[in-house]
Amino acid sequence: MAKVVEPAWPAGIEPLDCFVHRMLQHARELYRDLPWRHIDDPYAVLVSEIMLQQTQVARVGRFWERFLDAFPTVDALAAAAVPDVLEQWQGLGYNRRALALKRTADQCAASGGQLPDTYQELLALPGIGPATAAGVMAFAHQVPGVYVETNVRAVFLHELFPDRDGVPDRELEPLVAAAAFHPAAAADPRRWYYGLLDYGAHLKATGVNPTRRSASYSRQSAFEGSRRQKRSWIVRRVLAAPEGVPATAVRSELNRAEVAASREGVDGDLFVSIVNDLVSEGFFRRDGDLLVP
Structure with missing residues (x-):
């Protein structure tokens, strides 16, 4: 009922x-x-x-x-x-x-x-x-x-x-x-x-x-440049690598994407925080330095 x-x-x-x-x-x-x-x-x-x-x-x-x-x-x-x-x-x-x-x-x-x-x-x-x-x-x-x-x-x-x-x-x-x-x-x-x-x-x-x-x-807050936008970018990047991708490579590529969009690079603590959230929520797993779908 x-x-x-x-x-x-x-x-x-x-x-x-x-x-x-x-x-x-x-x-x-x-x-x-x-x-x-x-x-x-x-x-x-x-x-x-x-x-x-x-x-x-x-x-x-x-x-x-x-x-x-x-x-x-x-x-x-x-x-x-x-x-x-x-x-x-x-x-x-x-x-x-x-x-x-x-x-x-x-x-x-x-x-x-x-x-x-x-x-x-x-x-x-x-x-x-x-x-x-x-x-x-x-x-x-x-x-x-x-x-x-x-x-x-x-x-x-x-x-x-x-x-x-x-x-x-x-x-x-x-x-x-x-x-x-x-x-x-x-x-x-x-x-x-x-x-x-x-x-x-x-x-x-x-x-x-x-x-x-x-x-x-x-x-609703603006998407571009937000934490949500960075989460989405990281999820897409990891899902595109079935064999896994080093977290350091993901952060480096994300920084280049942010700079190309005329934004500042991603602070290391922010990146770690986002990745930890995504792992705990089940989007992907961590295997050493690799982020694996």
């Missing part, structure tokens, strides 16, 4: 019935035909939900199809080598998501080869938070729940908190729950949340970005 939040609809705003039916009208008008919609495979839905975290929809489509071609089932992903999984993920960014998905597949393969079919069991898996678990339940199983994703958040902020800044999710969750369990929404959770996602995307495309008024909003 999805996360339980006591449904509540405060007085003084648009009645719940009116709100739900108006949102369903937006769903009909703004529907986007995306490849991961209207499918019953929880694993394929989970892959889409993980990929869509912090990544634009337009970029996810080809990666989702390519990833599922390479690893069509939980068992196939569990049987794959980490470097192969990361290779299929290259270009999406935030590679930790791929490792968490791989660890989830490993756990599920060891216990029957299927994703669990309850919210609480999904929530216990690596990299699956409340929104992802609720998304899998709604989109794969047609079970209503509290799915507070960025575009869903945008809709509720825009519609119900038009004049407030710093709105916390704890205030949104009871409203999302009340709407999701309304009979007209709960009859088809997929349609309900597809509609909210599409309306939220429409708001942002038309220049409105209500998520900036969320307490959880933070502007």
